[in-house]
Amino acid sequence: VPPDEPAFQLTVSFPDDATAFVTLAGQLDRTTAIELSAQLQPVLARQPQLVIYDIAQVSYIDDAAARTLIYSADRSPGGQRPVLRRPPPIVLRLLEVTGLDTQCVIEP
């Protein structure tokens, strides 16, 4: 990642009142953890019942960032387990070895 470029990008849309659709790209690690939480905060503040993450363009994720995605959404009242859509192999592998794959819905 060149120094001036953000390590990750997050875009969000709300297809309906109950759903947040979050598209992520780039690398999610300890250096981006605070920024990731900050950008997710207003999304989760709307208390969507379902959060769908499209992570096809995420090229790296660490355990802490994966937990941020999965558990911050899980805390929304009456919420469902978050959906992780189109995870690349490196993300799937992390979810598998941590057991986090049992805590979310993975859609290929």
Next chain:
Amino acid sequence: VITSQPPSGAEGLRHAALFYRTPDELLSTVLEFVQAGVAAGEPVLVTSTGPGLQLLQPRLADQGELVTWAGLTGIVNPRRITAVMRSFAAGHLGRPIRYVQERVWPARPDQLREAIRHEALVNLALAGSPAAVLCAYDMRADAGVLTSAQRTHPTLVQDGRWRPSAAYAADVLIPEECDEPMTSPPVTAVMLDYRDDQAAVRRFAAEHARAAGLAPDRVRDLVLGVGELAGNTLMHTSGPGTLTMWTAGGEVLCQIQDSGKISDPLAGTLRPDPAAAGGGRGLWIVNQLCDLAEFRTGPAGTTIRLHIRLKPDEP
């Protein structure tokens, strides 16, 4: 107390080393141990990383559903086996269980040290659990292996006799031979100092692993492992870390060094609850992804050396 009866773990952990000379001796002692468990209604898990206990598998088929067979062939990293034992115990919570294991005793000093460490950590990982653990040792093994076994097992069984091991050192958590200094990386090793530049350290690891000929799925594993360890440097220390990489003996070696400390000898060996917060997860991830992990920790800091085989099917 010398007895001809295999012990039950009903009163707390019984950890025994079986020294055998012949396959018949191995089979008869293990079968007796398994049958005593079945008779007492105790679930039994039999694991083997090698051929010795494979002979037993047909004989176990008619022991009923209390007996589970788990071939761990291919698992080289002993730091993964503790979790197999703990999850079997957790699956039968409150009931005494039995566990039989035989390992292929590696000739390589680093693999051997970690195998012995695993034996010692059983005493800690299953402390207070109602478990009887029987570890089989071929007496043709290296004399050092048998000496270590006597120091890490409170009970020995030989010639059908179960007796306390006089050499067992209850106050020594890890035998000192496990923490002998590692060999130095070769002068041809490549190095990178890092702290905030986490993406750079992962990219460096990936590039050198690919150049060494590592398959793409194992490069991913290495990147995930290095990423977690480099993240630990950032989160748990105030200084830089150093990544060192080289190739030797058909493996890619990847070493992370920083000023952190690992205080729990079981760190990374027990499966973390996915729903629970807390530390030690990075070390668990590392142990799942590499073929051998060596940790050295002390006042000067921590060195973690990961081994990934270039050809996964060769032991």
